[in-house]
Amino acid sequence: MIPIYKPYLEGNETKYVNDCLESTWISSRGSYIEKFEKAVRDFVGCKYTSSCSNGTTALDLAFKALEIGEGDEVITTNFTYVASTNVILANGAKPIFVDIETETWNINPDLIESKITPNTKAIIIANIYGVLPNLKKINEICSKYNLYLIEDAAESLGAEYDGVKSGNIGTISTFSFFGNKTITTGEGGMVLTNDESLYDKIEVLKNQGNSRTQKYYHDMLGFNYRMTNIQAAIGLAQMEQIDKILEIKANIYNYYLKNLGSDIIYQKTLKNSTSSFWIVTALFESVEIKEKLIKELEKNNIETRPLFFPIDELPFYEKAEGEFISKDIYNRGICLPSFPGLKMDELDKIIQIIKKCIYG
Numbered sequence: 001m002i003p004i005y006k007p008y009l010e011g012n013e014t015k016y017v018n019d020c021l022e023s024t025w026i027s028s029r030g031s032y033i034e035k036f037e038k039a040v041r042d043f044v045g046c047k048y049t050s051s052c053s054n055g056t057t058a059l060d061l062a063f064k065a066l067e068i069g070e071g072d073e074v075i076t077t078n079f080t081y082v083a084s085t086n087v088i089l090a091n092g093a094k095p096i097f098v099d100i101e102t103e104t105w106n107i108n109p110d111l112i113e114s115k116i117t118p119n120t121k122a123i124i125i126a127n128i129y130g131v132l133p134n135l136k137k138i139n140e141i142c143s144k145y146n147l148y149l150i151e152d153a154a155e156s157l158g159a160e161y162d163g164v165k166s167g168n169i170g171t172i173s174t175f176s177f178f179g180n181k182t183i184t185t186g187e188g189g190m191v192l193t194n195d196e197s198l199y200d201k202i203e204v205l206k207n208q209g210n211s212r213t214q215k216y217y218h219d220m221l222g223f224n225y226r227m228t229n230i231q232a233a234i235g236l237a238q239m240e241q242i243d244k245i246l247e248i249k250a251n252i253y254n255y256y257l258k259n260l261g262s263d264i265i266y267q268k269t270l271k272n273s274t275s276s277f278w279i280v281t282a283l284f285e286s287v288e289i290k291e292k293l294i295k296e297l298e299k300n301n302i303e304t305r306p307l308f309f310p311i312d313e314l315p316f317y318e319k320a321e322g323e324f325i326s327k328d329i330y331n332r333g334i335c336l337p338s339f340p341g342l343k344m345d346e347l348d349k350i351i352q353i354i355k356k357c358i359y360g
Contacts, residue, residue, distance in 0.1 A: 001301045001302075001303065002301065002302045002303065002337050002342070002346050002349075002350070003303050003337065003339070004180070004279075004303045004304060004305045004335060004336075004337050004339075005179075005180040005279065005337070005338070005339045006179075006180075006339050006341065007179050007180075007184045007238075007339075008238075008241070008245055008248075008339065008340040008341055009237075010241065011237045011238070011240050011241045012236075012237040012240060013233075013234050013237040013238070015237070016032065016233035016234065016236060016237050017230055017233050017234060019233065020032065020229050020230045020233050021230075025229045026228065026229055026230050027228055027229065028224075028226035028227060028228055028229065029229065030229030030232070031229070032229045032230075032232035032233040032235075032236055033051060033227060033229055033232045035232070035236050036051060036185075036227075036232035036233075036235040036236045036239065037049040037050070037051050037190070037232075039235075039236055039239035039240075040167070040175070040190055040192070040235075040239060041192075043165070043239065043242060044165045044166075044167040044168045044192060045164070045165055045168050046167060046168040046173070046192045046193065046194055047193070047194045047196070047199075048192065048193050048194065048195075048196065048198075048199035049190055049191070049192050050190065050191045050192075050199060050202045050203055050206065051188065051189070051190050051226075051227035051231075051232060051235075052188070052189045052190065052191060052206050052225045052226065052227055053187060053188065053189065053224075053225050053226060053227055054176065054177075054178065054187045054188060054189045055083060055152075055154045055174060055175065055176025055177070055178065055188075055189040056083045056086075056087065056176075056189070057189055057206070057223075057225040058174035058175065058176065058189035058190060058191045059083060059084065059087040059150075059152060059174050060087050060090065060091070060225070061174075061191050061202050061205055061206055061225060062087075062150050062172040062174055062191055062202075063087055063088075063090075063091045063093075063150075064091070064205050065172065065191075065198050065201045065202050065205060066121075066122065066148050066150075066171070066172065066198070068088075068091055068093050068121050068122055068148070069091050069092045069093060070092035070093070071092075071093075071119060072092075072093040072094070072119060072120075072121040072122075073093065073094045073095075073096050073117060073119040073120045073121065074088045074093050074094070074095055074096065074120075074121060074122045074123070074124055074150075075096045075098055075107075075112055075115050075116070075120060075122070075123045075124070076088065076095050076096070076097060076098070076107070076123070076124045076125075076126070077097065077098055077099070077100050077106070077107040077125075077126065077326065078097045078099075078310045078311040078312045078313075078320060078324060078326055079100050079105060079128065079307075079308055079310065079311070079324075079326035079329065079330070080126035080128065080152070080308055080311065081126065081154070081308060082308075082311060082314070083152075083154075084124060084126045084152045085311050085317070088124070089316070089317075093121070094119075095311075095317070096115050096120070097311070097312050097320040097324075098111045098112055098115055099111055099322075099324045099325050099326060100128075100324075100325055100326045100329070101133070101134075101325075102325055103266075103267070103268035104128075104131050104132075104133060104134075104267065104268055104269070104270060105128045105129070105131065105267050105326075105329060106125065106126075106127065106128050106131060106132070106133030106134075107123075107125055107133050107138070109133065109134050109137035109138050109141065110137075112138070112141050113141060113145075116141075116145055116147075120145065120147060121147065121148060122147055122148035122149070122150055122171075123138060123141070123142060123147055123148070123149055123150070124149075124150040124151075124152060125138065125149070125150070125151055125152065125169075125170070126152040126154070126155070127151070127152070127153055127154075127155055127156035127159060127166060127276075128155065128267075128308075129155055129267060129275075129278055129279050129281055129335075130155050130156045130158075130159055130182075130275045130276035130277050130278035130279070131156070131159070131267055131268075131269050131270075131273075131275045132156060132159050132160075132161045132166060132169075132269075132270065132273045132275070133270075134270060135161045135162075135169060135273075136162070136272075148170075148171040148172070149169070149170040149171050150170050150171065150172055150173075150174070151166065151167070151169045151170030151172070151173035151174070152173075152174055153166045153167045153169070153173050153174060153175055153192075154174065154175060154176035154178075154181065155176075155181070155182075155276065155278040155279070156275075156276045156278065157175060157181070157182045157183060157242075157276055157278075158182060158242065158246040158274075158276040159273065159274055159275050159276040160273060160274045161270075161272065161273040162272050162273070166276065167192045168192065168194070171193065171195070171198075172191060172192070172193045172195075172198060173191075173192040173193070174189060174190065174191055174192070175189055175190040175192070176188075176189050177189060177190070177231075177235060177238075180279075180339075181278070182242075182245060182246070182249070182276055182278055183235065183238035183239060183241075183242060183245065184234065184235075184238060185227065185231035185232065185234045185235040185238070186231055186234060187231065188227050188231045188232075188235060189227075200212070204219055204220060204222060205220065205222045205223070205225070206222065206223065206224075206225035206226055207222060207224070207225075207226060208222045208223065208224055209221055209222025209223075210222070245340050246276065246277075248340040249276070249277040249278070249338065249340055250275075250277050252277070252280065252338050252340075252342055252347065253265070253275075253277040253280050253338065255347055256280050256282075256336065256338075256347070256351065259351045260282070260351060260354060260355070264282050264283065264284065264354070264358075265280065265281070265282060266281070266282070266283040266333075267281050267283070277338070278338075279305075279335050279336075279338050280335070280336045280337075280338040281307065281333055281334065281335050281336070282333060282334055282335075282336055282354070283329065283332055283333045284332050284333070284334075284358070285332070286332065287331050287332060289357065289358060290331075290332055290333070290334060292357055293334070293353070293354060293357045293358075294334060296353055296356075296357050297350070297353055300349070300353060302337065302349070302350055302353070303337065304334045304335060304336060304337075305334065305335040306330070306333075306334060306335070307329060307330045307333040307334065307335065308330065309330060310324065310326055310327050310330055312324075313327075336350060337350060
């Protein structure tokens, strides 16, 4: 079986985990927590990083730190992983859906201002499959209307916009380190910001609201959203290989593009930005071709993954009005295997099957 994704564990992961076990520091205290946070902070270039249990709790911490809740509206897209919008509902706010750009598949900034109301408090961007949106326009809108920008950077570690790395773009940014992300801690997440007061608040919120100055005194309602030392140990070993991982993933993307062309490997990166190439996507002329290809790949033990299902069509969301490009993209697209350990002969096999299905 060629899976859609698997982690690249070719460094010091085992060594560092064993060190945790031998030291007995296996829970949410231990030296690897700070080392991992510093490694991400140094790579991204932001001032503050706070590790947590997963990417969803990272988003929840962002919303709680910014005090987004009942009566607030948050502008987003319906073409993202559901965690990005579930956090809006979970905090009592209302998601306002904006369609995506045809080429980047990210939120279309030209459609945002028409959705802004006196209740709008934030815009959340999800950098789809590692590609960044038009951040210049989005930042201008946020400044004009005094809105928070939340960057869900779960898929875009290593991407850049005008030389600024993803994770250092919003008022608050968040990462996921799930097993299929660019780097992994198994489960795990991180909140990033340049605002010291927000960082301090996040550190308290993720630690049951425990005061940072008085032990077992709780300043606020908090939760246990902490990362373990073992997770951080894996993460540190992963960060030691981040440049190599990103280079391999870029090479895989470029090989798909060279052999299949931009009509199929369609999602575009803006000229002033770079992608993390988290996962390679393909877009076909019709649903029929897509379904035929999925079946053919399955016959050859090659796993694919659908694109993100339009969020507003899920049963617990209010359906957005109008026609959305995102729904057509979802219908005709798939994700292809693109993990760093993918071998050249496996890549060639996938590409030949795609060509045969399309061209006969």
